Amino acid sequence: MGLNVAKLRSETPGVAHRVHLNNAGAGLMPQTVLDAMVGYLTREAEIGGYEAAGEAADALDGVYDSVARLLGAERDEIALAENATVAWQLAFYALDFQPGDRILTARAEYAANYVAFLQVAKRTGAVIEVVPDDGDGVFDPEALERMIDGRVKLIAITWVPTNGGLRNPAAAVGRIARRHGVTYLLDACQAVGQMPTRVEELGCDILTATGRKFLRGPRGTGFLYVRRELLRTLEPPMLDHFAAPWVAPDRYELREDARRFETWENNYAARLGLGRAIDYALDLGLEAIESRCRTLSTSLRAGLQAIPGVSLHDLGPDPASIVTFTVGGRDPDALKARLAQSGYNVSVSRPSSTLLDARARQLPVVLRASPHYYNTEDELSRFVEAVSAIA
């Protein structure tokens, strides 16, 4: 079940121009994703936006089935959003916090999520507590279990953070959340498209993810999963007449399905691109994708590790395909620019994106190289040589 890398590269226009190691930022779209979007936009221009949506109604509807298949969920548990942040916010702000309610989170939590915790804590008197990690810097489920009591309203963690390969034990957290009947919100942005993401195995009640990263979909796409039983109890913080049809002058009726978290107007071209990207990943198989990502990122780490002056910063025994490093006292932004001139796309990760983790580890700005299955060993060795030459 190995991947045909040559074929997959021939289906990826971007690989002809760059060595793209910024899949944690935005993966290169395959041609088929581009075709779905450009084809749709062309129809909007040719016959009109409403008319194009009518013509593509089945395909647009099928995007929900694609997301549901990806997650092992039901289509009525899925909402589409313009990004993962909005999907996360809509679900989080629908929860009803009382003074003293506890929100348990992880040290490597994403900045957007933590800022929302802070706002809700300020407004409601809920308290935020960070679950300690084990000796390896990985979220510690046993510590979580010890912290649970009747005041824990929410467990909200990031599976794979933006600032490194750390893979938090999302499924172990889910088992604890289920056992104690605590709502569990999982940010799967860097995991989805890179590894199997099955909500039943993860045990999460809410999951959010983005289309643009390892899924290789377009920017400005995201989705939300809410488990059906929880969904019925959640009223979104903002509503329109799509989420809740206006059925009488003094009354609206909330939709039954997760699309109560959507609004009326949408970027349909982007939605089709997202659906196509998901189908593409499912056709390849997430196990095969994960395995190749593991091989490539392991080899990249080994190559970088061997360069004098390079330090790696990824945590945990089995890191995901996000490789963070620094090069002796060199400025990461300048290095990123130098590498870009030579055709290598990487990004930098700043302490403010995962502030608690960065402070705990005294992390500076780090370079972030995130290979995907369509990268090659040859690209990685050339990249390592380029870093070595600069170092």
Ligand SMILES: *Cc1c(COP(=O)(O)O)cnc(C)c1O
């Ligand atoms: C990128 C990212 C997000 C935000 O996703 P958007 O689609 O840009 O809103 C959230 N959480 C994590 C961990 C991310 O890496």
